[in-house]
Amino acid sequence: MDIEEKRYWRKTITYICLLTAAILAGAIFLIPFHWPVGFIVWLLILFGGGLFSLVRWHANNTAYICPKCGHTFMISTAKDFLSPHMGDKKLLRCPKCGESSWCKAISVKSVKGEISFKKEEKIKTKSTKSLYIQIGIVLFVYLLLWANTLYIYPKLPETIPTHFDITGKPDAWGHKSSFLILPFFAMIFPMLHGIFCLYATKQGYKSFVYPLLTVVFIIILLIFRGLQYLTLSRAM
Numbered sequence: 001m002d003i004e005e006k007r008y009w010r011k012t013i014t015y016i017c018l019l020t021a022a023i024l025a026g027a028i029f030l031i032p033f034h035w036p037v038g039f040i041v042w043l044l045i046l047f048g049g050g051l052f053s054l055v056r057w058h059a060n061n062t063a064y065i066c067p068k069c070g071h072t073f074m075i076s077t078a079k080d081f082l083s084p085h086m087g088d089k090k091l092l093r094c095p096k097c098g099e100s101s102w103c104k105a106i107s108v109k110s111v112k113g114e115i116s117f118k119k120e121e122k123i124k125t126k127s128t129k130s131l132y133i134q135i136g137i138v139l140f141v142y143l144l145l146w147a148n149t150l151y152i153y154p155k156l157p158e159t160i161p162t163h164f165d166i167t168g169k170p171d172a173w174g175h176k177s178s179f180l181i182l183p184f185f186a187m188i189f190p191m192l193h194g195i196f197c198l199y200a201t202k203q204g205y206k207s208f209v210y211p212l213l214t215v216v217f218i219i220i221l222l223i224f225r226g227l228q229y230l231t232l233s234r235a236m
Contacts, residue, residue: 008061008107015057019050039181047188055081063111064103066094072111082199084209093203100204128206131197134214141221142183142190148225149183152232161231179231186224193217 026046030038059080065072073095075083084091089102153176161170162178193213200210 004107004110008109011061012058015054019054022046022050039185043188051081052077061108062105063108064090064092064105066092066097066099066103067101068094068099069097071096074108082196083203083205084196084207084213086209091205091207091209093205100206128201131201131210134210135194135197138190138193138214138217138221141218142186145186145221145225145228146183148228149180152228153179156232179228182224182228186221189217189220 023042023046026038026042030042030046056077059075059077062080063072063074071094075092079092080090085105086102088105090105091100092103093100094103156176156179158176159173160176160179162172162174162181196213197210199205200207
């Protein structure tokens with residue numbers, strides 16, 4: 001690995017860590033104490049703006065090598081966001097041979113020779129039914145979260161805990177309408193999951209990443225249900 005490659009990976013890891021820390025800090029300290037303004041600021045600036053900046057930087061500084069034909073190419077910011085990444089490889093469809101495979105990511109500055117900016121030609125891909133089923137499962141779990149919320153909400157007292165310390169004890173209280181924060185916040189996850197899976201069907205991607213991603217999103221939604229249970233147990 002040459003000097004440019006090392007710099008590239010150091011910057012990539014640093015930017016990812018900083019963005020993750022900012023998103024988590026905002027979710028913990030900004031949203032519960034400054035609802036709904038805090039949620040809007042977090043969503044648009046920390047999560048949306050930070051993620052866009054990171055992906056844009058990555059797309060502008062990364063090239064990919066197709067393992068099928070050896071072609072070196074770059075991709076758009078949108079494609080960088082929508083295609084799965086694993087270590088130093090990314091699942092992409094090569095603009096030259098049209099094959100979808102795990103392409104090696106390298107620093108643009110370390111590339112010797114010309115990099116292709118050719119747009120992909122439209123190809124017919126067989127729809128993957130399993131991806132549509134996975135979208136339906138995640139959406140169903142999310143709707144269950146809302147059903148549980150609407151069932152519990154009328155039974156809540158007017159004042160409920162809105163934040164907990166590391167031991168699980170409430171350290172902030174607010175109106176029971178704050179109970180609706182969790183399902184609104186959780187909406188991001190089925191939306192992202194659906195976008196990723198639908199894009200995969202368009203590109204003809206087939207990978208274990210998507211079932212794994214589905215399981216991760218389901219676990220996240222179940223965690224939100226657990227947070228609701230914690231709020232309910234402390235409020236009643």
